[in-house]
Amino acid sequence: AAGAMRPWALALLLVAFRTGGARPPAPARNVLLLLADDGGFESGAYNNSAIRTPNLDALARRSVVFQNAFTSVSSCSPSRASILTGLPQHQNGMYGLHQDVHHFNSFDSVRSLPQLLSQARIRTGIIGKKHIGPGAVYPFDFAYTEENSSVLQVGRNITRIKALVRRFLQSQDERPFFLYVAFHDPHRCGHSQPQYGAFCEKFGNGESGMGWIPDWKPQLYRPEQVQVPHFVPDTPAARADLAAQYTTSGRMDQGIGLVLEELRRAGFHNSTLVIYTSDNGIPFPGGRTNLYRSGTAEPLLLSSPEHRERWGQVSQAFASLLDLTPTILDWFSIPYPSYSIFGTKRVQLTGKSLLPALESEQPWDTTFSSQSHHEVTMYYPMRAIQHQQFRLIHNLNYKMPFPIDQDFYVSPTFQDLLNRTRAGQPTHWNKTLHQYYYRDRWELFDCSLDPTESQNLALDPRYAPIFQLLRAQLLKWQWDTGDPWVCAPDAVLEEKLNPQCQPLHNEL
């Protein structure tokens, strides 16, 4: 019997050959990325006691819970492209929304996370809302998205999502996997499918015409129950909006429970890094499309089965969604390639791996943001840095009013705000509509003394040193990331030979 090779040993040998040598294969490690669409801090995990999110709360108990996580851009497609490239929107080319007339796309030469994973023999899957392109830059082995399915089905029908996750996990493929479940909840739908309610909170609830999602047990909230964030007007209209959002967030929470149960059933719960976050701020005034803290702060749960000692701990370390690509590459021990997008300048990730935060608290205290468009007509480029308690925002098109998107414009909250403003009634908001539209070129806030970002310190001489420090750091990041807007709005970037800003003398 000594000379006979057992079948399983032969298979193992063949695997060793396939992976190129004698090195013993590392233990399989996988990644599950769960993304909310316009989600915020409406969860018990983030101390909201008005909403019931048992599944997120349970995940948080097995996660490091980041209190200072920020998206680099508060807009859907740009944020998703940034998450999946590790590059800010101005560097990956997704300057605004991807669909229809907006028509933004990442540059063809960008090397995305799914590309890099696929090349490293990681199986990739996406279920839900993709909203980025071109297809060649963002390939997935397994894809059920708005490109081949109804986004309501693959993004909000949690029974359908569960079935797709099961199908992905039941594959006989032996490669490690990266599965990206991009919920369409709790995105508004008053603009696109108003028949289901302002937040699609009725979609699939079993009422007449609403369809039925068997796995969903809808939770209803009364307007007086909700917690109104400081940047949202405290009005009946906004409270009704938030109550609807809670119901939709609850559907996503139950979907997350189903997905995690599928992971356990398939036996991957002890080998999979689970990440939960959201793409951008909630769709309320001061939220989505804004680079205020209120528009960029995101929930971020990082759950590693290998780091139980940090489970349930809260981290104050600064994290950026630009860190997700470096984190996932680090988890898989894949180096970032050396290449350039334009010219000869090598692409450098400015994000960091978050894995050290799974070991111990980290001193990270700075994140950067960059936004250009949302809709193609909504040109309002901003660049921002949050360093410790200070946030500096550079509004490049500041002489024009801040733009309002189609989806947000028709929301009950904004319509109510418009109507109250026109009628001269109290808005119960922490600013006026005029202040919201017209912003200073530079906005500097001390978020520890002024958590509502109400007092612009940019011109306060006492803050001149911190203003100059942050401005210099922001400018350096813009140069490092090849920002085409690095010289805007009062100079021209001349790139030949020695890139520099040449003054326009346009009196800005």
Next chain:
Amino acid sequence: AAGAMRPWALALLLVAFRTGGARPPAPARNVLLLLADDGGFESGAYNNSAIRTPNLDALARRSVVFQNAFTSVSSCSPSRASILTGLPQHQNGMYGLHQDVHHFNSFDSVRSLPQLLSQARIRTGIIGKKHIGPGAVYPFDFAYTEENSSVLQVGRNITRIKALVRRFLQSQDERPFFLYVAFHDPHRCGHSQPQYGAFCEKFGNGESGMGWIPDWKPQLYRPEQVQVPHFVPDTPAARADLAAQYTTSGRMDQGIGLVLEELRRAGFHNSTLVIYTSDNGIPFPGGRTNLYRSGTAEPLLLSSPEHRERWGQVSQAFASLLDLTPTILDWFSIPYPSYSIFGTKRVQLTGKSLLPALESEQPWDTTFSSQSHHEVTMYYPMRAIQHQQFRLIHNLNYKMPFPIDQDFYVSPTFQDLLNRTRAGQPTHWNKTLHQYYYRDRWELFDCSLDPTESQNLALDPRYAPIFQLLRAQLLKWQWDTGDPWVCAPDAVLEEKLNPQCQPLHNEL
């Protein structure tokens, strides 16, 4: 012999079968489109007596010479996309430059001229600067462009261009053809290849390091010889710039002579509609990137071998480069298809066939323009109408300074203008730099009384009726062409069910 079919008759029969029936084949008709890059009225054909352009002048003697032809957009890629689709930039999606970080592309579902021609069995060729995309929207059977060649070679080396035209015309293909020769002359090159001079006027002149174009006999001009357009400062710097531009325009003129000679040699001169025009205004202050008349008026020669009675005649009828696609489709008797780009709204060409102008003078008196970006950082959307002598411009981002592009910024003319402005010296220009940067939201000019477009009549009560008339016509054209900016900057376009503008109350 009666029963024997001669080989040519068999061939004819096969052709008749191939084209689908008993209808006798129409006589072969071809199109040659000659495009200048940033070219203007620097030709004898347009009464410039300082420059020598014998080939354009000879072509003009066999053409209808349009005195009121306008591009719909004063920027390279948007103009080329508009020429080759018949759709303004906001409708075809090429909102700005195509290359590098600018990254604009037409929508995938746009049906372009080369697509429609190819489907109608017309052979298509492009030689020179393409500068549009995506590739699938703009296919050519024969293509030598910057995508597969040096743009200096295929766009400025007239000996190389001659050889490529010969190769295209010598094809044994029996289909009619559409050949698009897109010169890179007389575009500036101080920004990209300064070693060849501000306008690449030294490229190929035989001097050391300049290379040699055998077919080119360089013409040199002294600064004091040139004619300075009214919108250009009359300074030594601008005159030197114009002298260099003349030399480069002369190279293109000789190239046009070579191309037309190839057409004759190949026997197509009596079957080919020849069109000569330019993509946008000259790269001087008030020219390219502006929707003033000075930035949009273009030379346009329409030379039909079938309409000798109109040869050499000047037409005052208004023409738009949006008319070229309808004109070329009309020449080939190809209908424009019924389709939609987004949703269900059918695409309608708003341009017209120019062929009636080959028969007699036409009463056309209105053209429209639409510009959004040039470079991606240069957001300055404008919409304009020229109706008879009146031009109305709507500047949507008017509170911000008018943007300056990289290529133009480093030009000797603009640098001199900056320096003179800063030093408080006379600029010899018809406006100040401050006036150029800061524009009113609405600009209305009477070009007959005020050919330099110096006096904005938009607020003059005597012109209120014409202002309202033009504004309404412009708005109707925006709706007809699906302009995403139709409600900007003070309202939001809400598209569901019944598209309309909803007010922002942003005090603009």
